[in-house]
Amino acid sequence: MTRVTYATAQKMRAAISHKYGHDHGRGTQPWLEDSLRPGHFRGNPSLSVTVSQYMISLGRRKVRAGEVVTSARAIDEQTMKELYEHNINFVDDDLGPTSKKRKAEAPQNWAGSTTRLMLQLMFNTAMLVLLRFEEVLRITWKDVQFEQCQPRRVRLMLPFRKTHQYGGIVPFYLYENREKPWMCPVCLWAAWWCRCRELNIDVNGCVFWKKKWAEMESVPTADSFLECFRNNLLDIGIDPRPYGTHSFRRGGCQYLAMVLRWPLRQICTWGGWAENFDNPGTIFKYLLSWNDAPLLQREDYFNPNRAGSDPCTNCGRTCSCA
Incomplete structure (x- = not known):
């Protein structure tokens, strides 16, 4: 046993x-x-x-005794970019149902463009809002509001959070990001809303479908979502075994801390961690894990000639201290 x-x-x-x-x-x-x-x-x-x-x-x-505690590997921005480019540019070769025989003959056609667009929106929302998978599934269209301001933004009011089971959930405001479309929630939410309207899908119920139709196969369950996520990673040549449904929450935390350079208090407030910080080790479990892909090679820590980072959108600097 x-x-x-x-x-x-x-x-x-x-x-x-x-x-x-x-x-x-x-x-x-x-x-x-x-x-x-x-x-x-x-x-x-x-x-x-x-x-x-x-x-x-x-x-x-x-x-x-030999047990190793392993967290799901965090998703990074580069992986999100590759997933976005593959999913958004995917072209259906057949508008009919994706049968088991067709999947076996062409594994790369495990899902069509509609499923991939929905998955990309789930990936983006879970990462930026630091959501658990069950929290993503409960989002309905009445919880989403498109606000016409500059830049455009989406107001997301979650109906449920594990850390706020008795109410008190504050809204999340997600803004348009034209420079990085793979990290732009507004574009993905608008594209998914338009796709639902094109297919005559009710936009008053759940955002992410649970009903079977055409090439859609009950994606919003833990097992089926994980299978789709890992199939998607195989599409872009990444080993899916270290990843899990918690990869986006961990990846989002690291993205906010190391790419957007948010302070820890701001990340905790945004993600809904305990305000009294009674368990500070939790946030560091999201930021640090031996299972995550290294951001920098060991020999490059003090290397004065190492390649610079992406230019800062505010000051244009590319140095590591920017």
């Missing part, structure tokens, strides 16, 4: 912490003895020093 992993233990503790914190009103404070009432404790029992020490010890024992 396979023993449970350390990740499973973390999820169990998180569930217990949520139960005590929300259902029993214990909050997120550590479990401590009340100095004014000896023998009485306050706070969340799951966040006690004893439980924390046990989890640290358990993690060490799991590592010594």
